[in-house]
Amino acid sequence: MEPFKPVKSIPTPLDKVNVDTDQIVPKQFLKLVQKTGFGKHLFFDWRYDKNEKPRSDFILNNPQYRGSKILLTRENFGCGSSREHAAWALLDYGFRVIISSSFADIFYNNCFKNGILPIKLERKDVDEFFQTDSEIEVNLEEQTIKTKSHTIHFDIENHRKKSLLNGYDDISLALQHEKKILEHERNSKYSSL
Amino acid sequence: MGMNVTEKILSRASGKATVSPEDVIFVNVDKAMIHDVSGPGVIKVFEKLEQKGINTDKLWDPSKVWVAEDHFVPSADMISAQNIVLLSNFTKKYGIEKHFKYGMGQYGICHTLSHEEALVLPGEVYVGGDSHTNTTGALGAFAAGLGHTDIAYVLLNGKIWFKVPETLYFKLNGKLPEHVMAKDFILKIIGDIGVDGASYKTMQFGGSGISEMVMEERLTLTNMTTEAGAKSGIIEPDQETRDYLASRGATNYNEVKGDSDAAYSKIYEYEAEQLEPTVAKPYSPQNISPARDLSNVELDKAYIGSCTGAKLEDLRAVAKILKGQKVKIRTEILPAAISIYKKAMKEGLAEIFLDAGVTIGPPTCGACCGAHMGVLAKDEVCISTTNRNFPGRMGHVESKTYLASPLVVAASAIRGKITDPRDLK
Incomplete structure (x- = not known):
């Protein structure tokens, strides 16, 4: 995974609650297993009309947000099916950060496994971002979001932060600590070794 | 503690x-x-x-x-x-x-x-x-x-x-x-x-x-x-x-x-006695209503399948309603496993289903996740024993799925409209 660097971008405002993974990547694309190339399927039914032409009324097709790296959305983002294709599609499209007041659990975990930073904020802060339409800067190291006028702090568990900053997935992290884990196992009376 | x-x-x-x-x-x-x-x-x-x-x-x-x-x-x-x-x-x-x-x-x-x-x-x-x-x-x-x-x-x-x-x-x-x-x-x-x-x-x-x-x-x-x-x-x-x-x-x-x-x-x-047949309307499982309040909703399909609603008990419930009846809309039953399919045969449920006009399909997630085996066309309305009714979940993004119990789905299949099983005569 790419180490996570500060991200500066206009956020794409997707003003919907309970966006489920069926909307993020519809079922017909689940059979595809390559991790790349999913960006074109992202929000497929919302993004394209029946002739597969971009719908001008969908936010991702607004030229203003072309190249945006931050998705701004509402509570319970990523609910429904556990398909990791949802995280693959968001990443492949170019999103590195998702800001919402809450995320569905499995999706939230899948983000970290794929180098996406999901940021949970208070609802009032999310509302505020929906009101503004200018560039913001997300700095994971400092755990801040900077706007023109102010800075908001966000929380993240330390091990998740470290993994993203170093570009580790859980598997490489565990391998890095394999010795320590083995040692702990040997000394534990519940050892499985 | x-x-x-x-x-x-x-x-x-x-x-x-x-x-x-x-x-x-x-x-x-x-x-x-x-x-x-x-x-x-x-x-x-x-x-x-x-x-x-x-x-x-x-x-x-x-x-x-x-x-x-x-x-x-x-x-x-x-x-x-x-x-x-x-x-x-x-x-x-x-x-x-x-x-x-x-x-x-x-x-x-x-x-x-x-x-x-x-x-x-x-x-x-x-x-x-x-x-x-x-x-x-x-x-x-x-x-x-x-x-x-x-x-x-x-x-x-x-x-x-x-x-x-x-x-x-x-x-x-x-x-x-x-x-x-x-x-x-x-x-x-x-x-x-x-x-x-x-x-x-x-x-x-x-x-x-x-x-x-x-x-x-x-x-x-x-x-x-x-x-x-x-x-x-x-x-x-x-x-x-x-x-x-x-x-x-x-x-x-x-x-x-x-x-x-x-x-x-x-x-x-x-309190169990206060519960009643309940349906989740499109497009969210939380969008619930008593089945009785939806008796005007016309249906195109009834789907009985998935890990949620095609276990043996679910099929027994469906058979109780369908016995001696005919379905008015397309109805599919996909038992959730071969072992359940076999028991449904042995108990005579399969025959009740076929006599009612239902199609029995092979075990699969099928149309629950919109994959195959009876997906929905544009504007089609389905009542289903499955678990999700997000837009496009069971087929076209403009199709509609109502989630309900096997009893409600079976009763609705007979009437062609959403039906509370208590109201079947």
Whole structure:
């Protein structure tokens, strides 16, 4: 995974609650297993009309947000099916950060496994971002979001932060600590070794 | 303060004397499952790891892993067929013996196999590459769904991180009335707490109403905890659990129950006699209404399938309504596993269905996830025993799905309109 660097971008405002993974990547694309190339399927039914032409009324097709790296959305983002294709599609499209007041659990975990930073904020802060339409800067190291006028702090568990900053997935992290884990196992009376 | 059943299972699995909600723990996994969508995803993760020089030659324990073919089988197209080949090569390479192949005896929906085949036992930690893995918690296990990368990690290491979830306790007082099923109860709960009402929490069910409930009905409750965003759903094992497992040859396990002074973050109480046939309208499982209030809704299809609504008990309920009747709209029944299909034949249910005009399909997730076997056209309206009704879930993005119990779906199939089974004459 790419180490996570500060991200500066206009956020794409997707003003919907309970966006489920069926909307993020519809079922017909689940059979595809390559991790790349999913960006074109992202929000497929919302993004394209029946002739597969971009719908001008969908936010991702607004030229203003072309190249945006931050998705701004509402509570319970990523609910429904556990398909990791949802995280693959968001990443492949170019999103590195998702800001919402809450995320569905499995999706939230899948983000970290794929180098996406999901940021949970208070609802009032999310509302505020929906009101503004200018560039913001997300700095994971400092755990801040900077706007023109102010800075908001966000929380993240330390091990998740470290993994993203170093570009580790859980598997490489565990391998890095394999010795320590083995040692702990040997000394534990519940050892499985 | 004592621990509840989930905390006790997780404390045992993490080797800690006690655990509390919010603790981050590293647990030993007892069982893991992949299917024909998550399996190929896991295989891709393995390939990436190999490229990085990480050894993926061996799984932590192939005897604890099982594989289901359910989403796109019988192969819906070339890519699905290819994925099945991928899965078969994978299980052969790693020596996974529990691979339930379609066309070779017992197979079916992964969550259904978990209980039909007693693959998961009380007190165990079970993870699966599918969000409805929660289903199996009805057996008294900790059962949770994970993404592909997490499952790949479990397959190699047999362990996973969890944050101990807090538990919401749902107490059902009294036995469900005649025309009310577990599906009505769980839809009512989701309507009350919302689709994120149990986000990262465990939903535990108990009370006299649960004690009275047969296992397959209990499984409907834990199955749809996923629709409330829950990490897991669980029911403490009792005599019903033991009998259910014993009839499937499983008697050797360590039952876990909560302490009498266990803590719950919130307790909800429901009176069974106040529950009624309930339907979730498009496009959210929380968008509920009494079935009676929707009697003007015209339908094009009735679908009886999935891990939620095609267990033997569900088919028995449907047969009770369809016996001697004819369906007015297209109706499909896809039993959730071959073993259930066989029992439905033996009990004479299949004949009742066919006489009523229903088509019986092979076990598969089928149209529940919009894959195949009866997907919906634009503007079509369906009533279904499945679990999700998001836009496009069962087919066209402008189709509509109403979620209901097998009794309501069967009654509606006869009338061609949403029907409360109490109103059938």
